[in-house]
Amino acid sequence: MYKLLLCWRYLRTRWIALVCVASVMLGVATMIVVNAVMAGFSHEMQTRIHGILSDIVFESHSLSGFQDPKWHMEEIRRAGGGDIEGMTPTVAVPAMLSFQVRGQWLTRQVMFIGIDETTHSMVSDFGSYLQHPDNRRQLSFALRDGGYDTFDSQAEGKAGENGPTRPAMESAGWPHRRMRVAREKLWRDKMGARGDAAGQPVRPIDQQVDAVLAATTADGSTPAEGSTPAKDPAARSDPFRAARPEEGDTMDPAKEQFTGIVPGIGLASFRDSDGVDRFLVLPGDDVKITFPTAGTPPKAVSDTFTIVDFYESKMSEYDSNFVFVPIAALQRMRGMVDPQTGVPSVNSIQIKLKPGADLNVVRDRLRKAFPAEMYAVSTWRDKQGPLLSAVDMEMAVLNILLFLIIAVAGFGILAIFFMIVVEKTRDIGILKSLGAGSTGIAGIFLGYGLFLGLVGAGVGLALGLAITWNINAIRAGVEWCTGQRVFDPSIYYFFKIPTIVNPFTVAWIIVGAVGIAVAASVLPALRAARLHPVEALRHD
Amino acid sequence: MTDRATGLASEEAMLRVCDVRKSYRSGGGMLEVLRGVDFSLEPGGFAAVIGQSGSGKSTLLHLMGLLDAPDSGEVHLAGTRIDNLPAARRDRLRNTAIGMVFQSYHLLPELNALENVLAPLMVRHGVLEWMRVRGTARERARDLLDRFGLGGRLHHKPRQLSGGEMQRVAIARALVTQPSVLLADEPTGNLDEASGAGILDALCELNRRDGLSIVLVTHDAAIARRAARIVRLAAGRVADA
Numbered sequence: 070m071y072k073l074l075l076c077w078r079y080l081r082t083r084w085i086a087l088v089c090v091a092s093v094m095l096g097v098a099t100m101i102v103v104n105a106v107m108a109g110f111s112h113e114m115q116t117r118i119h120g121i122l123s124d125i126v127f128e129s130h131s132l133s134g135f136q137d138p139k140w141h142m143e144e145i146r147r148a149g150g151g152d153i154e155g156m157t158p159t160v161a162v163p164a165m166l167s168f169q170v171r172g173q174w175l176t177r178q179v180m181f182i183g184i185d186e187t188t189h190s191m192v193s194d195f196g197s198y199l200q201h202p203d204n205r206r207q208l209s210f211a212l213r214d215g216g217y218d219t220f221d222s223q224a225e226g227k228a229g230e231n232g233p234t235r236p237a238m239e240s241a242g243w244p245h246r247r248m249r250v251a252r253e254k255l256w257r258d259k260m261g262a263r264g265d266a267a268g269q270p271v272r273p274i275d276q277q278v279d280a281v282l283a284a285t286t287a288d289g290s291t292p293a294e295g296s297t298p299a300k301d302p303a304a305r306s307d308p309f310r311a312a313r314p315e316e317g318d319t320m321d322p323a324k325e326q327f328t329g330i331v332p333g334i335g336l337a338s339f340r341d342s343d344g345v346d347r348f349l350v351l352p353g354d355d356v357k358i359t360f361p362t363a364g365t366p367p368k369a370v371s372d373t374f375t376i377v378d379f380y381e382s383k384m385s386e387y388d389s390n391f392v393f394v395p396i397a398a399l400q401r402m403r404g405m406v407d408p409q410t411g412v413p414s415v416n417s418i419q420i421k422l423k424p425g426a427d428l429n430v431v432r433d434r435l436r437k438a439f440p441a442e443m444y445a446v447s448t449w450r451d452k453q454g455p456l457l458s459a460v461d462m463e464m465a466v467l468n469i470l471l472f473l474i475i476a477v478a479g480f481g482i483l484a485i486f487f488m489i490v491v492e493k494t495r496d497i498g499i500l501k502s503l504g505a506g507s508t509g510i511a512g513i514f515l516g517y518g519l520f521l522g523l524v525g526a527g528v529g530l531a532l533g534l535a536i537t538w539n540i541n542a543i544r545a546g547v548e549w550c551t552g553q554r555v556f557d558p559s560i561y562y563f564f565k566i567p568t569i570v571n572p573f574t575v576a577w578i579i580v581g582a583v584g585i586a587v588a589a590s591v592l593p594a595l596r597a598a599r600l601h602p603v604e605a606l607r608h609d
Numbered sequence: 610m611t612d613r614a615t616g617l618a619s620e621e622a623m624l625r626v627c628d629v630r631k632s633y634r635s636g637g638g639m640l641e642v643l644r645g646v647d648f649s650l651e652p653g654g655f656a657a658v659i660g661q662s663g664s665g666k667s668t669l670l671h672l673m674g675l676l677d678a679p680d681s682g683e684v685h686l687a688g689t690r691i692d693n694l695p696a697a698r699r700d701r702l703r704n705t706a707i708g709m710v711f712q713s714y715h716l717l718p719e720l721n722a723l724e725n726v727l728a729p730l731m732v733r734h735g736v737l738e739w740m741r742v743r744g745t746a747r748e749r750a751r752d753l754l755d756r757f758g759l760g761g762r763l764h765h766k767p768r769q770l771s772g773g774e775m776q777r778v779a780i781a782r783a784l785v786t787q788p789s790v791l792l793a794d795e796p797t798g799n800l801d802e803a804s805g806a807g808i809l810d811a812l813c814e815l816n817r818r819d820g821l822s823i824v825l826v827t828h829d830a831a832i833a834r835r836a837a838r839i840v841r842l843a844a845g846r847v848a849d850a
Contacts, residue, residue: 509732603676
């Protein structure tokens with residue numbers, strides 16, 4: 070009983086013990102905050118990776134792909150048992166994307182991915198990363214008549230708070246396309262009529278564009294939203310024929326579009342230091358894409374496409390690499406459709422599993438069912454294995470380093486406890502003269518270490534959770550005080566710092582901190598226990 | 610076996626020390642403090658051990674109180690040899706059978722007067738057992754402090770008490786376990802005359818009224834005369850009785 074009483078009294082009366090409490094508290098709070106932020110980032114990253122990749126990817130080693138995806142999907146469903154929820158075929162080829170900015174051609178290396186509009190959203194979160202609300206509900210490769218988001222739809226609570234972060238998107242879609250065509254027409258006319266206009270007053274360029282726009286839409290025909298403005302009924306029934314006006318009459322770009330594509334937002338924009346996105350091209354602009362045909366050897370072919378939306382997964386690797394296109398168009402352009410049978414080929418099949426299904430088990434079943442020489446079957450984690458394991462490794466190393474902070478606190482406890490043992494030598498002698506045993510004396514100091522560890526870890530837990538839950542407010546406060554940007558959204562594409570508090574991790578941190586506090590008090594406790602009672606009583 | 614000083618057989622003595630020797634390391638050599646001391650105290654006896662500084666009287670008291678072990682010789686308590694017992698049993702005896710009072714009071718500064726008196730009982734009992742006996746123990750401690758005129762100072766810390774009050778708290782603490790023998794090492798050494806007299810009166814009354822066996826160590830012959838028997842130590846030996 071005296072051990073508890075003395076531990077409690079020492080805790081209350083020895084102010085130097087607060088140094089131990091403070092060091093344990095800071096160590097615990099730091100570890101909780103850092104782990105929560107890293108877990109938040111890791112989760113966010115995994116969500117993004119998984120957002121673009123389905124649970125399991127079934128793909129061909131060959132760039133030309135494999136024939137008859139329908140038959141393959143039936144076989145996959147059979148081999149996968151009852152765990153498969155949905156599938157969609159895709160075609161992915163490396164390509165070069167070129168577009169004009171202020172008369173200069175910019176070229177980007179991209180992955181050109183053909184997807185099925187109707188089934189692709191069933192296997193991934195692709196749809197939710199688009200910029201037009203209607204496309205988020207149901208993807209369409211037809212240019213929309215405005216209505217694109219002028220803010221980041223994934224930024225919680227930020228919409229409209231500080232004004233639009235993407236003001237350029239206001240005119241995106243058909244209005245932007247018509248405006249661009251009008252400018253180009255005006256420019257051509259001006260070039261052709263150079264010299265004739267001598268002596269006439271020059272109107273401002275915007276007025277001139279408005280005049281051309283008025284002339285363009287004088288017949289009253291407004292392009293229907295969500296559809297390609299093809300003129301003949303045949304074109305309406307075959308959107309790809311309409312999207313390739315070069316096959317028919319001369320195309321009017323102010324009323325018609327090429328085959329729609331959805332590039333990653335990182336290919337077309339950059340974020341300035343104020344968090345505003347600046348766009349090099351917008352939905353409604355045309356771009357050229359050069360890609361290899363199927364067959365051997367592959368030949369490079371180019372075509373013109375119209376940007377109909379942007380894709381933003383927040384994973385810069387994806388957002389600056391991927392360009393999505395209707396799969397049927399890509400198959401036709403690459404020559405992946407058998408001319409005799411009309412059966413198409415695909416590169417891969419994206420598979421979504423039912424909730425609770427074990428990814429690795431289904432992957433292994435599929436690997437057994439299909440020859441490994443022809444097909445590669447991998448989970449989304451396998452596809453990003455090096456990245457995910459690098460993040461895990463980073464977290465592990467950071468945790469070790471941070472735990473050393475608490476270990477340093479442990480050395481502080483050790484030193485302070487030695488001091489307290491010296492200071493309390495006479496008390497130890499008194500207790501021994503009253504019949505306290507060596508284990509009892511050691512118990513006082515071990516208990517004291519336990520108390521300090523518990524109090525430090527408890528306060529550290531509260532502080533760590535408080536910081537974690539208010540980290541964005543704290544970030545804003547620090548930015549306001551220092552005038553420096555602590556968290557730059559142009560780097561992370563997040564508007565707030567993501568955090569996840571894992572109770573298991575927190576429990577480990579608490580147990581570790583208390584364990585270190587107790588371990589640090591073992592040596593002083595042993596020294597106290599070994600004190601000779603007579604020498605202790607004579608100690609000044 | 611019969612004691613030379615008192616003629617008591619070992620089974621008749623409350624406390625008995627036989628040919629005890631004790632040396633300490635001092636500088637490069639050994640300093641022999643006790644050179645074969647024989648001493649015994651009958652039940653209910655009151656003996657004063659007197660001697661010059663360095664004569665070994667405090668060392669003798671520490672050996673009798675099991676705070677130290679003799680190099681040779683034996684210590685008996687109520688007929689049982691106690692100096693060679695295992696550490697845990699010696700701790701137990703210190704807690705239950707022997708009460709000690711020191712010149713410097715040796716109260717725990719973090720505890721108040723009542724808690725200091727209760728300290729030996731808290732050492733004896735675990736948390737759960739303490740919860741059971743706490744009421745009785747507090748009552749006994751209060752009674753003892755009342756008896757020594759400290760009923761109004763129960764919750765005062767040692768630093769808030771005078772020297773005489775602190776020594777009375779120390780005596781109450783030594784008595785709370787109802788020991789067989791009380792060992793007092795210069796209990797009045799740090800006190801003024803009046804306070805010292807009060808402490809001596811208290812010890813005499815404990816011996817007379819309660820029949821408590823007491824060994825009092827002092828260098829003051831006047832104080833020693835209050836005891837029933839005086840044992841003089843000189844150069845590590847009993848000089849006379």
